[in-house]
Amino acid sequence: MSDDAILMAAMAVTAAQEPAKVSAVDRLVDQIRDLLRDRNLVIGDALPTERELGELFQAARNTVREALQILKAYGIVEVRPKIGAVLSDRHEDAVRKLFAFQNDISPASFLDVQGYRKIVEVGIGDHIILHTSADDLAHLDVVNARILEVEDVDGAAHCDFAFHEALVMLAGNRTLLTNYRLLQPVITHIMRVGKAKRPVQIDTHQTHSEIIAALKARDRVAYAYLISRHLEYGLQFVGSENTWSARSG
Amino acid sequence: MSDDAILMAAMAVTAAQEPAKVSAVDRLVDQIRDLLRDRNLVIGDALPTERELGELFQAARNTVREALQILKAYGIVEVRPKIGAVLSDRHEDAVRKLFAFQNDISPASFLDVQGYRKIVEVGIGDHIILHTSADDLAHLDVVNARILEVEDVDGAAHCDFAFHEALVMLAGNRTLLTNYRLLQPVITHIMRVGKAKRPVQIDTHQTHSEIIAALKARDRVAYAYLISRHLEYGLQFVGSENTWSARSG
DNA sequence: TCTCTATTCCTGGTCCAACAAATACAAAGT
């Protein structure tokens, strides 16, 4: 089975729910997407102009623009004046943005997110202990050290996330990493709130160091314990007054 | 902190990267979104017509339509002829579709997805064993039984996914479940390919039954072993000729 | 009065033409 066959199959899955209803805009979205694939365009390459696309696919420029808005929302292309639509690599950003949008409409409990992190970060312990080199663990130290260099709450939250992200990265699974990154806005928000109440980077750095030490010692029990305690610890500050159950508005 | 304050904070994070560049379309997207929130519309409620929106926000109908295309791509609204745009609950579908879109453009290895499933499904074992009632486990039997009632490969794949989804559901974590569901198109595709080569629902049902039995016996070691083997087993069929490393085009 | 039908109205879907704003590219000037 070729790549394209797999692609087609995967696309058929996603488009299966819509029966035969094809608007010109939807058709254009597919056609433009096919065009991208057929021409083997790489990131940064430009598409034909809106008028050319319209002529090529027998559609008006407005229709082309509506299709391009959808592609743009998907992060597939970026439209720049005078240049036209160029192939973009902002797709993951688009997914993240859309995911955050979801949390706007029906916000997930922060507790829930911490529970997710616990499952994931504990779960990857075995793999990290078995398959991670000393160099990779040393890299964790580098990432962890950055938290001492920032002063503001925002920077600390980002450094904190970077550490946990690096941890997840060590699991060597792209899908897991992508999913974990989806939660970045929520996670950093949790961290920000926690650190605003108790702005001590030293403690975070220390706890992270202990976690790294457990990994270096290849002690999976200690790692699981430390990670769990670390995540639960942060939760007590968030949970007190920032959970969705404690509504004030 | 109120809900809205948290919402604003979360939104500010996602919108931080775009500096001050606001096109009329983007402005409209925000305005319409605010309109939804201000009017406290519920799923199914209708928005003003395109012409009314245009008049309301001082924009041409074409511009309104482009904004609506974006909202539609986000799954926030659904546009139905003659009815107009109505508030939609298809947001999760949109996220899933967008996620699948990514796998079209730069496909993640199927192996990677199976690795993710292994991390997740093994990782939730402890929680399930500790916190799941006998009734919940009995429900797993019900879900598992459905795979015997379908004949076609497609239905079997969906039933298979439904079982694993139910398993993840038992972890009691909404975030995890949402993330797992994101991968539905890819996972069912893996299953479909595997079952197309070896269409035996009996075996799948049997293996699932063993997994359920391990949970009922509260045997975490057996569960971890069975789940791992189950996922690796399916992988051998997929990996042989459908991995992205085995390209033919 | 009630029911069924035909007509009209309104809405989204698509297209066209035009102008404004932005900018890549080339030509001209230093």
Place this chain on the structure above:
DNA sequence: ACTTTGTATTTGTTGGACCAGGAATAGAGA
């Protein structure tokens, strides 16, 4: 060689037009 300027092309936005089809309503018939 470098800078400035000008121009042409492209996107951004607008207003208008038409069509197909569903919704609401008025009117005919029982």
